Amino acid sequence: YSASSRSQLAGLGRRYGWAGHPVSSFIPPTAVADGTLYLNLLGHHLGVDLETGKLLWRSDRYHDLHTKMQNVWYLPVSQYAAGAGDVHIWTVTREPSQLRSNQAAFHLERIDPRTGKTVWSSKSEAELKSWNFFGSPIQVGARLFVTAMDANKAVEVNVLALDVETGAKVWATHIGNYQVDPNRMYYMQTPRPSMLVHKERLYVETHSGALVRL
Numbered sequence: 001y002s003a004s005s006r007s008q009l010a011g012l013g014r015r016y017g018w019a020g021h022p023v024s025s026f027i028p029p030t031a032v033a034d035g036t037l038y039l040n041l042l043g044h045h046l047g048v049d050l051e052t053g054k055l056l057w058r059s060d061r062y063h064d065l066h067t068k069m070q071n072v073w074y075l076p077v078s079q080y081a082a083g084a085g086d087v088h089i090w091t092v093t094r095e096p097s098q099l100r101s102n103q104a105a106f107h108l109e110r111i112d113p114r115t116g117k118t119v120w121s122s123k124s125e126a127e128l129k130s131w132n133f134f135g136s137p138i139q140v141g142a143r144l145f146v147t148a149m150d151a152n153k154a155v156e157v158n159v160l161a162l163d164v165e166t167g168a169k170v171w172a173t174h175i176g177n178y179q180v181d182p183n184r185m186y187y188m189q190t191p192r193p194s195m196l197v198h199k200e201r202l203y204v205e206t207h208s209g210a211l212v213r214l
Contacts, residue, residue: 023069026077029136031084033113038089040082041065043096045116057116060096068099075099078192079106085139088164089113092133092146105132105151110167120167127169131160135193139164145202147193157193157206159214175204175212
């Protein structure tokens with residue numbers, strides 16, 4: 001970033017009135033695999049060599065991020081996520097062009113760790129188009145587990161199992177409901193569930209006071 005860009009980005013973090021800008025507390029989600037750090041910078045994906053600090057690739061131009069963020073006062077930054085599997089990288093994201101769109105859903109992408117290009121996206125899968133993803137996905141063998149909400153049932157929390165290679169939905173399980181629609185949590189962090197696999201069981205912490213075992 002240039003000195004001017006850094007100054008403008010820092011300015012976004014200042015508080016105006018009762019609410020701060022969404023990026024004031026934002027820490028980009030990361031995943032690490034084979035000596036490479038992968039970042040999801042508000043829909044801009046970056047690969048960085050951990051040994052040299054060199055930027056290996058980027059999915060989109062991010063140097064004008066301060067311009068894209070101007071007058072954007074509601075952005076669910078906590079919904080962005082990243083995860084690493086055996087040979088795959090996953091992100092929960094929105095297109096950079098949708099930063100100004102309050103109602104744009106978050107989709108799931110599998111990206112090529114060598115180039116950052118999208119291998120497949122939930123936007124292209126008929127069974128997944130209606131899902132709004134959140135939380136970091138985890139891979140176990142040939143399955144990818146991720147949490148999501150149906151676009152028409154925004155308070156329902158679901159766990160989906162997907163085929164790692166094709167993205168096809170294997171199953172979906174409803175595990176509970178949030179008391180407040182996360183899409184209406186303006187200026188606040190939305191829930192970010194986390195998952196763990198132990199002894200062939202999947203544990204889901206909903207980030208809302210519930211722990212579920214599947």
